[in-house]
Amino acid sequence: MLLTGIILIAAGQSLQAQPQPPKYSEVKIWISSPADAQALQQANLVLDHFHAAPDHIETVLNEYELAKLQQSGLGYEVLIPDLSAHYEANIRRTPAELKILEKEMQEQYNVSGFGFGSMGGYYTFDEVVAQLDSMRLNYPNLISQRESIGLSLQGRDLWAVRISDNPDLNEGEPEILYTALHHAREPQSMATIVYFMYYLLENYGTNPDVTYLVNNRELYFVPVLNPDGYVYNQQTNPNGGGYWRKNRRNNGNGTFGVDLNRNYGFQWGYDNSGSSPDPGDETYRGTAAFSEPETQVIRDFCNVHTFKLGLNYHSYQNILIYPWGYINALPPAPDDGIFIALAEDMTQFNNYDHGNSTQLLYPVNGSSDDWMYGEQTTKDKIFSMTPEVGSFFDGFWPDPNRIFPLAEENVYLNMALARGEGVITADSLDPLPPANPAAYSDYTTPTSIQINWIDPTSLANGDPLLPGEFTIEISRDGSPLASVNGGMQGYTDSGLNDGQEYNYDLYTRVTATDSISEAVGASWIAGGSPVPTAPAGLSCIPSTSQAMLSWSDPTTQIDGTPLDDLDHINIYRNGILIGSAAPGAESYTDTPPQGFTYDYYITAVDNENPPNESAPGNTVNCFVGDTPNFMVWVGPDATG
Ligand SMILES: [Zn+2]
The missing domain is CATH 3.40.630.10 (Zn peptidases)
Known part of the structure; x- marks a missing residue:
């Protein structure tokens, strides 16, 4: 109530002395010579927030300043005579539309x-x-x-x-x-x-x-x-x-x-x-x-x-x-x-x-x-x-x-x-972060990820930090996950979705002082990566009528976790899938039209639904036929 009273009195005073707010104009002032610049200075116009171009500036002036500009003899142009009226005339949204925009913005910016x-x-x-x-x-x-x-x-x-x-x-x-x-x-x-x-x-x-x-x-x-x-x-x-x-x-x-x-x-x-x-x-x-x-x-x-x-x-x-x-x-x-x-x-x-x-x-x-x-x-x-x-x-x-x-x-x-880098010296009583953070999961643990690290042993100033004195705080995808006592150096995150990637942040918190370290990160896919490594070492032994291919089946996914669900190897000739081989076969014999050179590569495919197919391994080319005294490249569309 008191505040309202003050506002009313204040408003009354200013209204008495100055019935209308001063008008503000957007003005373009032509400044194309040193003489103009000097004239501007002599006009005693101390400008605020102007937009400068090579031959003019644009700025906001009140009526009093505009009168000074008039007397200066400088060329100018009033772009917007009354900025407040201009703003009022250009309001583009109703309160209801603003409400909708606000909601959109809150969602977009979280x-x-x-x-x-x-x-x-x-x-x-x-x-x-x-x-x-x-x-x-x-x-x-x-x-x-x-x-x-x-x-x-x-x-x-x-x-x-x-x-x-x-x-x-x-x-x-x-x-x-x-x-x-x-x-x-x-x-x-x-x-x-x-x-x-x-x-x-x-x-x-x-x-x-x-x-x-x-x-x-x-x-x-x-x-x-x-x-x-x-x-x-x-x-x-x-x-x-x-x-x-x-x-x-x-x-x-x-x-x-x-x-x-x-x-x-x-x-x-x-x-x-x-x-x-x-x-x-x-x-x-x-x-x-x-x-x-x-x-x-x-x-x-x-x-x-x-x-x-x-x-x-x-x-x-x-x-x-x-x-x-x-x-x-x-x-x-x-x-x-x-x-x-x-x-x-x-x-x-x-x-x-x-x-x-x-x-x-x-x-x-x-x-x-x-x-x-x-x-x-x-x-x-x-x-x-x-x-x-x-x-x-x-x-x-x-x-x-x-x-x-x-x-x-x-x-x-x-x-x-x-x-405040350079101004605030790092707090020497802050702990060091955990070292070597790592997250791991493979097909044996499709819904959990194991997180490991090495506990810090000191504060930033070198003072020792004992396991009983701190916790390791873990967050997952931005949300707090666990507070783990010093000495554990590991945590199992469970209840996860197989095949989904998770990001972890870890930092040290000193229990007595509540001071925390910088955060360090690790991420992994639950169940390991679903994508097999490409088969390696493809080679071809040609004869007059056949190309005999051999390779090594992959044993890991692309993240290095074991591959347990290899279903077959796809065989491609000149970019076209021509057949497949069962796991363990590690060879395939193709009998293509004779007298041509063929490009072969292979991929590994698992038994998921939908299946995951590896990237292609190495490509080999192989001439099938008699006396290869010239080389012909056959494009994919010429084979079928
Ligand atoms: Zn300002």
């Missing part, structure tokens, strides 16, 4: 908790809060109760949660921070981390990588960093398509909002191209470093925590940005190499470009990343980066059919950051 919100497919602020509560309700052992880490300018809570094993305890594990919605019109930033939170919760205990990170990290999430701006967009455009970016600071001159990602206190206001001193601009940096409650809250949150790495999610540009933002340089060695190696790993599947802000877009000063990394007095440095999710074509309000794919393409990126 997620159950994450779904669509009511604002163009995106969760509203209240819906995000409801999701946090739902996560806690369903996964109380993995996620903490939401905690307010401070209030926005208009009195809304900035909520944070922690995902870890024992989520209600600070276990001193390395801390990782994920934030979204610095900029209110970038809802995919929020969707990407909420999706990732569900990914962690739903895959814990079955996916060894997720299990390892949840057990060995404390992952913090602040999904809505700028609630006032985000709620403002909801109020002006409840179906999505609101383009408000900044917070809702009344600047006192008829303009509103400070760009929170220009307001942090490291090299704040370094120059006027990385942020704007002009309150009407979208990149207005505020009256002072940390002038805004929202950035103060994040500053204080970082100062009382020991975050090692962080991601501040934005949209869009398909890039991953690391410091520095305020100048075109990287942090000093060895941190520059650590950032680059991390970014290489993180972007290897989504192929986002990576680099510093100037390399990729434009300089940015007063950014979260520069402060989180650069401030090393009040806290330790945080290896903090900014993914800009989605392409120019996705824009700020991607079609709902893009929400799941854009979130999914950043799951690996999020996981790799949390691993």
Whole structure:
């Protein structure tokens, strides 16, 4: 009730001072000469998210910025005069259709908790809060109760949660921070981390990588960093398509909002191209470093925590940005190499470009990343980066059919950051994984697979690990299967389907500390492979009227397990099946038309229904007839 009251008061205030939300336009600016570039600079337009072509750029401007552009004398074209109206006019799905799409997406991406919100497919602020509560309700052992880490300018809570094993305890594990919605019109930033939170919760205990990170990290999430701006967009455009970016600071001159990602206190206001001193601009940096409650809250949150790495999610540009933002340089060695190696790993599947802000877009000063990394007095440095999710074509309000794919393409990126290679030293108290994992089954055990391994004998730091101190955890095709005491070094998985392949992951868990090793894998087919090995050593002794073939019957399937069900050997002449031989015969006499050379090969066939036939063995050619003084190749169609 109190919160509702605050929202109403806040909305009333802003409506009084500013009856209509400002109009945002998609604008093409012609930049084809150095003079044009200079004119753009002199127009004091600090651009955000633009699409650059050789002779022009496309960007989003508010009315105030458009007026500056008009005065600059630059050539430009307004492509979409009112982006919000354009979005509203192009909504392509009814709520019922969205529901169907949501179900399809959940099935395709194998997620159950994450779904669509009511604002163009995106969760509203209240819906995000409801999701946090739902996560806690369903996964109380993995996620903490939401905690307010401070209030926005208009009195809304900035909520944070922690995902870890024992989520209600600070276990001193390395801390990782994920934030979204610095900029209110970038809802995919929020969707990407909420999706990732569900990914962690739903895959814990079955996916060894997720299990390892949840057990060995404390992952913090602040999904809505700028609630006032985000709620403002909801109020002006409840179906999505609101383009408000900044917070809702009344600047006192008829303009509103400070760009929170220009307001942090490291090299704040370094120059006027990385942020704007002009309150009407979208990149207005505020009256002072940390002038805004929202950035103060994040500053204080970082100062009382020991975050090692962080991601501040934005949209869009398909890039991953690391410091520095305020100048075109990287942090000093060895941190520059650590950032680059991390970014290489993180972007290897989504192929986002990576680099510093100037390399990729434009300089940015007063950014979260520069402060989180650069401030090393009040806290330790945080290896903090900014993914800009989605392409120019996705824009700020991607079609709902893009929400799941854009979130999914950043799951690996999020996981790799949390691993923190080069930043977080491997926990030396983690155990080593089991060695030489192997799975085996043959025809004598058609419905079971025997798994064997060699137990570890030490932790990563070399301390001894005794059999009574650990278990080997086994999962089958992603689901937990068994917990086997140290010393056993084997497990029989039964009740399986003959002929089906099964994949196993094994890792070591130390009973006292709950710490786990990396996972190692093995896979096998129940009953062994059903496919016989090809017969070997086919040879041919020709005569004037016959080809006498001989070979060795196979004794194994292709995976090396014994072959118990050989039914016959198929004989092929010039690719045509001409006969068969019983097991053990190991010879066959063919009497083909004389005077020709023939190609023979053979295969092994078992007695299953349908039968399994091996690949062909070696091919022999054989001339049948008198005086082979010339060679004739006879094609398959000439024989029958
Ligand atoms: Zn942004």
